[in-house]
Amino acid sequence: MSSKPFVVFPHCSWRAFPFQKLLLLLSRESEVWFVHDGSEDAVTSLPPSLSPLSRSRLGSLPQREMTAIVTHPYWVADAAALQPARLIVMLPHPSREEETPLWETCWRRLTALADLVCTESETRYLDQSFRAPGALFLQGENSSPSGDAIVGGESVPLRDYEVLFLKCMRELTDHGPSAAAQIAALQWELRADYYGRLREQSGAHETISFLLAVYLYLLGKDSAKRHLIESFQQAATGGKAGNSLHTHYRFLSAIHAKLDELEEAVTVYGITAVSEPDAIWYEHLCRWMEQGQRELVKGELYRLNDDFRSAIQTLEVLDPLSAEARRLGLRTHLVAGNMEAALACLDPEELTIPADKRDYLLLCGIVLALKGNRHEAIHRFLEAALDEEEALVQILEMKAIDQGLERIGGESDD
Numbered sequence: 001m002s003s004k005p006f007v008v009f010p011h012c013s014w015r016a017f018p019f020q021k022l023l024l025l026l027s028r029e030s031e032v033w034f035v036h037d038g039s040e041d042a043v044t045s046l047p048p049s050l051s052p053l054s055r056s057r058l059g060s061l062p063q064r065e066m067t068a069i070v071t072h073p074y075w076v077a078d079a080a081a082l083q084p085a086r087l088i089v090m091l092p093h094p095s096r097e098e099e100t101p102l103w104e105t106c107w108r109r110l111t112a113l114a115d116l117v118c119t120e121s122e123t124r125y126l127d128q129s130f131r132a133p134g135a136l137f138l139q140g141e142n143s144s145p146s147g148d149a150i151v152g153g154e155s156v157p158l159r160d161y162e163v164l165f166l167k168c169m170r171e172l173t174d175h176g177p178s179a180a181a182q183i184a185a186l187q188w189e190l191r192a193d194y195y196g197r198l199r200e201q202s203g204a205h206e207t208i209s210f211l212l213a214v215y216l217y218l219l220g221k222d223s224a225k226r227h228l229i230e231s232f233q234q235a236a237t238g239g240k241a242g243n244s245l246h247t248h249y250r251f252l253s254a255i256h257a258k259l260d261e262l263e264e265a266v267t268v269y270g271i272t273a274v275s276e277p278d279a280i281w282y283e284h285l286c287r288w289m290e291q292g293q294r295e296l297v298k299g300e301l302y303r304l305n306d307d308f309r310s311a312i313q314t315l316e317v318l319d320p321l322s323a324e325a326r327r328l329g330l331r332t333h334l335v336a337g338n339m340e341a342a343l344a345c346l347d348p349e350e351l352t353i354p355a356d357k358r359d360y361l362l363l364c365g366i367v368l369a370l371k372g373n374r375h376e377a378i379h380r381f382l383e384a385a386l387d388e389e390e391a392l393v394q395i396l397e398m399k400a401i402d403q404g405l406e407r408i409g410g411e412s413d414d
Contacts, residue, residue, distance in 0.1 A: 004065045004173055005031040007053065009079055011072035011092065011408055014045045018092045018120070019071070019138075021156075022165055024049060025149055030173075033061070058082060067173055070114075073106035074404040080113055081372025086172050090138070091119040102397055108337030109370065115177040116168055116184065126211075129188070129218055130307045131336055134181035136165060141194055160190060188218045199227070206234035210248060217255050224255045245272045254305035257298045262289065265301055288324075299328050308336040339366050358384045362391055369398060 006026055010017060014034060017023075026032050027049040034050050035058070036042035043052040053061075058078070068084040070076075071092060079087060089111050111117050117128040118136040128135035138161055146160040158166075164187055172180035192215035198208045210231035216224035228251055235244035250272040256265035266285045273282040281304060288297045299314035311332045318325035326345045333342035343363050351357050365380030377398075384391035 004067060004085065005033055005062070006067045006069055007033045007035065007058075007061060007084070009035050009068060009070045009072070009075040013042060014047075014050075017071075019090055022090075022138075022162065023069075025156075025158075025162070025166060026169060028149070067169075070110060072408060073103055073110050074401045074408065076106045076110040076113070077369055077372065077398075077401065078405075079110070080370045086116075086177070087114045088172070089114040089117045089119075091117070091121070091124060093120050102400055105337075105397075106401065109339060109366075110337075112333075112337035112339070113370075115172060116180055118165065126214060127306075129309075131309055133177050133309070134168065134184040136168060136184050137161060137187055137191070138165070140190070142190075161187065185218075188215050191215045192219060204230050204234055206231050206238060206248075209234065213251070213255070217251075217258060220258060222259060225252060228252050228255060245274065251305055253301050254307055254310075257301040258310070260298075262294055262297055262301075266297065269301060269304065293324070296322075296324055296328065299325075299332075303328065303332050303335075308332055312336070312338075312341075339363060339370065343367050354387055358387050358391065362394060365394055369394075374398070 006023075008023065013036075014020070023032055023034075024047065027047075032050050033053040034046055035053050035055055036046075037055070046052055055078075061082070063082045064085055066082075066084045067086040067088060068079045068082065069088045069090055070079050071090050091107075111128060111132055114132055116134040116136065117132040118138050119125050119128065120138045122137055122139070125135055125137040140159060140161045142160055147158040147163045148155050149158055149166075164183060167183045168180045171183050192212060195208055195212040195215060199205065199212055202208055209227045213224045213228035213231060216227065228248070232244055232248040232252075235248050250269065253265045253268040253272070256262070256268060266282075266289055269278075269285060270282045273279045281300070285297050285300060288294075288300075295314055295317055299311045299318065302308070302311035302314060311328070315325060315329050315332070318328070320326070330342055330345040333339070333345065343360075346360055346363070348357075348360055351360055361380050361384035365377040365384070368374075368380060369377035378395055381391055381394045384394075
């Protein structure tokens with residue numbers, strides 16, 4: 001593994017930190033700094049293999065060489081402003097009190113910046129598999145050791161996801177995000193095998209068949225169609241016929257798109273287009289198909305199915321000067337939380353409607369805040385507030401994040 005340091009931006013004290021084992025494993029081969037609130041207890045509670053780092057000393061780090069590990073969304077501006085070489089997000093199970101709209105907004109923006117997202121929630125893991133370059137599920141049903149490591153002179157057994165985590169760290173620091181993503185994707189095979197075995201034991205089952213279909217889709221396998229249809233049929237016979245068109249059957253359009261079966265994909269989407277907005281999108285898809293804009297159709301189908309990672313990959317082969325491609329990029333990046341990429345899709349000279357100009361200023365402010373330019377960000381927010389007082393909410397959110405980080409520090413001694 002690279003000798004470049006890891007810097008951990010935690011959500012709690014070391015005593016309560018849920019990823020202790022993984023950090024101790026990292027510290028065998030790289031220097032690991034643990035950000036703290038400056039209290040003596042926060043320093044003395046750390047194990048000898050980890051180095052304490054006060055928040056006031058963050059600017060002294062070799063930023064271009066370090067890998068940041070962030071475990072709370074409110075660190076997003078601090079971590080992004082440092083511009084680390086690599087950014088890893090590790091999310092423990094959040095409490096319901098934490099999952100506020102602001103928490104979710106910061107989480108979306110943080111993970112959009114990340115090279116790898118790790119979480120203990122399979123729901124969040126699947127969501128990030130459709131968003132992040134690489135995602136890792138820090139849990140698993142297989143409790144048998146998949147390897148071992150020497151920690152403190154003793155041999156420590158490792159679970160399969162722990163082995164994958166360490167391999168991802170090596171690939172990320174030594175070779176880059178794409179290499180780490182290839183290692184992380186091996187977990188899709190493990191999850192597909194797990195749900196495949198459950199499917200054999202339970203028979204057709206709405207949830208099991210659906211999750212199996214999702215993992216097979218991520219692996220690009222044709223068999224995803226069969227299990228998705230099976231899940232839809234189970235949902236429909238269970239009294240969810242109306243909702244299941246949107247929640248289950250529509251995903252079949254993404255599966256067809258992944259397999260480059262675009263005619264079938266558009267037909268499936270049309271079957272599910274029961275609302276007026278959906279019907280409008282169906283008309284767009286049909287028109288683009290007639291015009292031969294197949295990649296645009298594919299990108300929109302991915303976005304409409306919340307597969308933002310595939311939609312963004314499709315954007316790479318579209319003409320960046322195309323108005324339709326830029327609009328697709330804007331829609332996709334905004335929902336995915338990639339604010340700087342969304343801003344790059346806009347030309348301020350083309351914005352003639354006051355509301356569009358205000359939104360552009362707000363987006364500029366958000367991007368500046370993420371880069372650590374707080375003064376300039378506030379200036380943009382105030383400029384936008386001249387036309388819409390609700391723009392001041394962005395300034396209040398910055399203050400709320402500061403207060404949230406103070407609470408994290410204040411709770412670190414509990």
